[in-house]
Amino acid sequence: xxxxxxxxxxxxxxxxxxxxxxxxxxxxxxxxxxxxxxxxxxxxxxxxxxxxxxxxxxxxxxxxxxxxxxxxxxxxxxxxxxxxxxxxxxxxxxxxxxxxxxxxxxxxxxxxxxxxxxxxx
Numbered sequence: 001x002x003x004x005x006x007x008x009x010x011x012x013x014x015x016x017x018x019x020x021x022x023x024x025x026x027x028x029x030x031x032x033x034x035x036x037x038x039x040x041x042x043x044x045x046x047x048x049x050x051x052x053x054x055x056x057x058x059x060x061x062x063x064x065x066x067x068x069x070x071x072x073x074x075x076x077x078x079x080x081x082x083x084x085x086x087x088x089x090x091x092x093x094x095x096x097x098x099x100x101x102x103x104x105x106x107x108x109x110x111x112x113x114x115x116x117x118x119x120x121x
Contacts, residue, residue: 027077027079027099027100028068028069028070028099029068029069029097029099029102029103029104029105030066030067030068030069030103030104030105031061031066031067031069031104031105031106031107032065032066032104032105032106032107033061033062033063033064033065033066033107034063034064034106034107034108034109035063035085035107035108035109035116036063036109037063037085037086037087037109038060038061038062038063038085038086039060039061039083039084039085039086039107040060040084040085040086041054041058041083041084042054042055042058042061042069042081042082042083042084043055043081043082043083044079044080044081044082045079045080045082046076046078046079046080047078047080047096052082055069066104077098077099077100077101078096078097078098078099079096079097079099080092080093080094080095080096080097081093081096081097081105081118083107083116091107091115091116091118093118097118097120102120102121103121104120104121105118105119105120106118106119106120
């Protein structure tokens, strides 16, 4: 697994953001909420898009739960992730994830550093 740090900032998905970027295989993945708060919103973006796109059908994700995120279209492998938590804070990972290689992203809170982290495999 590899770790990425996120600033305390939110996560989402949409089709139009993927136009004009290289295409590849399945981008389906699982999100695991290993934080002490419910994740209430999720967005995705691609580098250079500068727009966060809400995840279709995303519902609240309580602590300890996970959800599968499926794409019904092609798009680029590299995406950026943003989540909004119940208290209104958000976390984002602008370095992104290669969804053609990642099958699961676990979001957790590092109390010692006071930041949200993401571990993926």
